[in-house]
Amino acid sequence: MEILKSNRNVFWEALIITIFIFGIGVLIGIAVENRRGVEISELYIEAELQMLDLNIQSEIFNLKNISCGRMVRDNIKFGDRIFEEALLLKDYEDSQTLTNALEQQHRKYDLLRTLFWINSIKIKKECPGNFHTVVYIYNYRAGMNEKAKQKVFSDYLSELKNKKGDKIILIPIAGDLNLFSTQSLIEEYQISSLPVVIVDEKEKFYGIEELYKISSLTD
């Protein structure tokens, strides 16, 4: 009888152990996701500093004529950096299940990338013919069909960046994260739907079948 009584405690004991182990698992998961958030945050701070540096650099250019080559080179270098970080952020976001700590980081990066785009436009005006800007505006919260379409957009543009190297600056920006600046740009460029690729602030491409045209425009 005593044995049975103690065996019946197994229902509660198993529950307590499960809550404990499961809780530890979930906490580890949250800690891992938060660590990734911290990593992205640190990268962002560094990128923000560089962006500020680039901004000041263009202001100095307005006051004093410094070398176009240097400014373009630094701008492209920064573009490559934030593109790499965008890929890392995407990987981390794909692995995120317990928290949404990265969404805020994404919004901050989007602001930074928008700022970078504006800076690139300025530099292009001062130092024309050095590089092309390819801005890819997509939906952060996409359905299945849209996601598949955006993956192909993203793959195509990544390949293009690999092929063209310093000739293009690729700037991916989420268009649906409720940021005033991106909304203004979407209105300014009369963008009717997402995803869209804007090449040199002139040409807009909405369809997958048109993507091949970007390559010739960025030669």
Place this chain on the structure above:
Amino acid sequence: MINFVSAVYLVLMFIALYFFFFYIILIIRNRDMLFYYPKPERNYSISVLVPAYNEESAIEKTVEHIFNSDYKNIAEVIVINDGSKDRTGEIAEKLKKKYKKLKVINKKNSGKADSLNQALKIAKGELIAITDADSFPEKESIRKLAGFFNDEKVAAVTSAVFIRNRENFLTSIQQIEYIILAWTRKLLDFIEAVYVTNGPLSIYRKSALREVRGFDTTTVTEDIDVTWNLLKHGYKTKMCLDAFVTTNAPTKFRAWWRQRERWGIGGIQAIIKYRNVFLKKGMLGFFVIPFVSLSILLSMGVFIFSLYLVLKAFISTYLTAHYSYIAETPFLRMQDINLNPTILIFFTAVLFITSFIYTRYILANLSGKRNEWHEVRNIFKRLFYLLIYLAFYPLVWFTSIYRMIKGDYRW
């Protein structure tokens, strides 16, 4: 905010983890009692009933195995020939010359439950052992089971089934399944929740069987029904992990499916029949019915959830391939490999590895006891059992429910 898929996943993980710890605690707490069987305090007289339908190839061996038992007080063996169309009856009649305690009832085909009820009316033994006509109890099995009846409240004791015809892959996988079933049943014995006394070899207290009016002829699995009925009447049901019986398992997939559908329908019939005691009446209401119901619902739920994920992945892959083709971009790239696993993948991996080790532990304990180490060592079969074989369970539940709705009880 956590999304729906992740939430479902975590809930399933929690339940799986709960049952894993539930069994582990039972093992740790009762490790010295796993193979325990009490010595019979009295020499209980036992009538062995052998319901037989078209069993000409096995009936002689079955009877021989029963009479070879080392239990000294087998009062009689009653073969109930349930209108067999082959030579079962004839063979059984001939065996009467060899075995004086053998009786044969020849009757029109009316099913196993009715055959048992008819034999029960004339059985002389205090205990009733029932063995399927294609099942061979081992020499000491009946003796090991009999001791459990020292406890007046015990009404049924069941044994561990091993598969005899391990002639192909399907039967050897079923062997793994039977071992795990036996092991789990023993663990449930420690909380007095043995919810099925198997057909190959179980012993019942005759007075208890008569009290519950024998076997229900309207259900397709009389063994599940009678066990639940005994539990409902306040009796205990036990399991002896050290009493073995060998039987034949389906060798073809279709026959296997049919058998599982029958078990599935029987389980659902029992849930419906005993629904009134849900969360009432001892272990039957508080554990057995919720446990069996939850197992069925979870099995089907996991299947639907997995199907949803697979379909989603398939449609997504198709769409990506379609758009990649239009854009003339590569469909798969090295960059697509994400080396940052989600916590859910981590949980799944941990659970799978522990299940794999746990299965190995069970096989080592039971197969090892019978010196059948090839079962233990075969990693491929264990992987197949965990990843493929178990995935068929929910499908069987679906078809069982469908057949029940249609009223199709043909076998």
